[in-house]
Amino acid sequence: MTEILSINNLSYKRNLTSILKQVNCSAESGSIIGLLGANGAGKTTLMRLISGAAKGFHGEISINGNTQDIERKQLVSFSHQLDGVNSHDRMEKIAEFYQAVYPDFSESAFKRLAEFLELDLHQRLGNLSKGNRMKFIIAITLSRQVQLYLLDEPFDGIDSMSRKKIIASILQWKPVDATILISDHHVDDVANILDAVLIIKDKKMVVSEKADKIREEYGQSIEDYYESIYTGGKEND
Amino acid sequence: MKFDDKIPIYYQIKQYIYREIIIEELKPGQQIPAIRQLAVSLTVNVNTIQRALSELIDEGVLVTQRGKGNFVTTNTRTLVKLKNDVVEAQVRELYDQLSALNISPDEMLLYLKTYINSRKEVHHD
Numbered sequence: 001m002t003e004i005l006s007i008n009n010l011s012y013k014r015n016l017t018s019i020l021k022q023v024n025c026s027a028e029s030g031s032i033i034g035l036l037g038a039n040g041a042g043k044t045t046l047m048r049l050i051s052g053a054a055k056g057f058h059g060e061i062s063i064n065g066n067t068q069d070i071e072r073k074q075l076v077s078f079s080h081q082l083d084g085v086n087s088h089d090r091m092e093k094i095a096e097f098y099q100a101v102y103p104d105f106s107e108s109a110f111k112r113l114a115e116f117l118e119l120d121l122h123q124r125l126g127n128l129s130k131g132n133r134m135k136f137i138i139a140i141t142l143s144r145q146v147q148l149y150l151l152d153e154p155f156d157g158i159d160s161m162s163r164k165k166i167i168a169s170i171l172q173w174k175p176v177d178a179t180i181l182i183s184d185h186h187v188d189d190v191a192n193i194l195d196a197v198l199i200i201k202d203k204k205m206v207v208s209e210k211a212d213k214i215r216e217e218y219g220q221s222i223e224d225y226y227e228s229i230y231t232g233g234k235e236n237d
Numbered sequence: 238m239k240f241d242d243k244i245p246i247y248y249q250i251k252q253y254i255y256r257e258i259i260i261e262e263l264k265p266g267q268q269i270p271a272i273r274q275l276a277v278s279l280t281v282n283v284n285t286i287q288r289a290l291s292e293l294i295d296e297g298v299l300v301t302q303r304g305k306g307n308f309v310t311t312n313t314r315t316l317v318k319l320k321n322d323v324v325e326a327q328v329r330e331l332y333d334q335l336s337a338l339n340i341s342p343d344e345m346l347l348y349l350k351t352y353i354n355s356r357k358e359v360h361h362d
Contacts, residue, residue, distance in 0.1 A: 032282050164280075171276045176283065191242050193282045212245040212285070221242035 001119035004029040004147055004179045005050065010050060010059035019045050021203045023059070027179050027196075032170070034190055034211075035183040036226050037200035041155070045185040046200065047150045050181075051078035057173055074104075077144035077168075079137050079151045087126030091136055094125060102144050116169050131162030138166050142173060147230070149180045155189045167193060187223040197222060199229050238279050246281050250289035253279075255323050258298065258309055258316070265311045269299065 005027040012020040020042050020147050027033050048054035050061055052073040060067055062074045085094055091114075099105045114121055117135040128136065134154055141149060151170075155163045171193060174180060181198075184190055197214070199207035207229055214225045240249050257263040269275070272290065276283045292308060293299040296317050299307045310316065335345050 031284060170279055171280065171282070172273065174283070182325060188242075192240055192246060192280055195282055195284050212247060212288075215243060215245045219243060223242065 002029045003027065005181075006060075006062045008060045008062075009048075010046075010049065010057055010061060011059040012045065014045075016209045019159060019205060020049075021055075023200075023205045025198050025205050025208045027148075027181065029064060029179055030177045031195035032174070032180045032182065032193055034194040034222075035181055035200065036185070036187060036197055037183075038230065039185060041200040042154055042203055043200060047078060047152050047181070050148075051076045051150055053078065064206045075146055077141050077146045077151060077197075079141040079154065081150075081152075082125065082133070082137060085125060088124055090122055090124050091119060091128075092121040094120070094136075095140065098140055098143070100181065104124070104145045106143055106145050109145065110139060113139040113142055113169060113173060116172065117165055131158040134158050135162060135166060135169075138169060142169070145175075147178055149174075149178060151180060151182045153183055153185070155184060155186065186197060187226050191222040194222070197226070199226060201230060242280075246285050247288040247292070248282065249288060250275075250279065251293060252323075254289070254293060255298070255319060259320050259323060263309050264317060265309050265313075267309050268305070269307050271306065278354065 003026050005025075007023055007092045010020055010023040011018070023046065035043050045054065047155060049057055050063070050072065052069040052071075052206050056070055061072065063072050066072060080172065082094070089199065095107075095110055097115075099107055099110075114136075114188075117139055118141065119132065119135055123132075125133070125136075138151065138154060154166055158166075167190070170180065182190055191211070196210050197207065198205060209223055214222055216222060218225060220228070238253065240246055254263070254269070263269060268334060269290075270278070271281055272286050275286045279286070292309070294301055297312065298310055298319055300310050301307050332345070335348070338349070
């Protein structure tokens with residue numbers, strides 16, 4: 001397999017506060033990768049940096065060999081939180097907006113996903129339950145035809161039926177060679193579907209490991225392994 | 238399907254397919270579902286399914302027909318050996334656990350026989 005994403009010596013500060021230090025990691029093309037870490041560990045920041053939404057870091061982020069912010073923006077679909085979107089707008093209208101903004105947005109992919117996720121596109125954004133709002137975000141994010149998808153905490157605070165549906169939609173519609181990075185702090189949600197895990201702790205990437213290797217070589221569940229990293233820890237700093 | 242997260246998922250998928258074949262939920266020569274369909278119905282990653290299937294193909298349990306998909310082997314010897322292997326693994330586990338309790342082989346047989354009889358009685362009621 002080829003590498004779609006490679007990060008070398010990435011450091012990032014905001015207002016003189018260090019947020020990420022010397023991060024190194026890579027992702028194989030076609031895989032589903034869990035980005036794990038406690039709240040505030042730097043998961044969202046790392047995704048914003050990968051996607052080109054946040055700038056001014058040290059080191060290198062390369063997607064298929066492209067290192068410029070502008071190039072990366074076009075190669076990555078990052079799950080938006082729809083913060084700037086008018087909550088009176090209907091989902092179909094918001095989708096039209098995305099289609100106009102992103103040339104790689106596939107209308108047919110969006111229709112398929114929306115149908116699979118049982119979304120009623122006539123509904124207004126502000127009237128959606130938390131679960132349906134996240135389903136809509138997932139549908140929009142996965143409708144762009146790109147090589148790398150970043151899903152930031154897609155299961156945070158949503159009911160288990162919505163979670164299962166979202167996981168099924170990922171498994172059903174992920175193109176074979178597309179890569180998905182999913183951040184989460186509840187490992188159990190996604191453990192089954194991960195090829196590999198990245199664990200961030202204390203601003204650093206402390207683990208990059210294949211999921212079945214953790215089970216095979218350490219005899220641990222992903223969750224136990226993750227907890228052992230956080231509580232015992234290989235590093236104390 | 239519920240997975241034990243301490244055991245590699247691809248391994249558990251292999252065991253699952255072995256069982257389906259042994260109980261003839263999947264019959265000799267029958268086509269198995271497409272990879273994507275298996276991934277969605279078992280809620281695991283496509284790559285994990287692929288790894289399990291490619292090992293099953295290497296073992297001769299599944300046979301690939303180019304452009305058509307994967308089928309359960311019709312080779313009787315392979316199927317008999319598969320069943321023996323799976324049963325033996327279960328028996329081995331039981332044997333090891335009882336050995337660890339200092340139960341002798343003769344006692345094991347006795348326990349097993351008594352237990353089977355008690356299950357039979359329950360069955361008759």
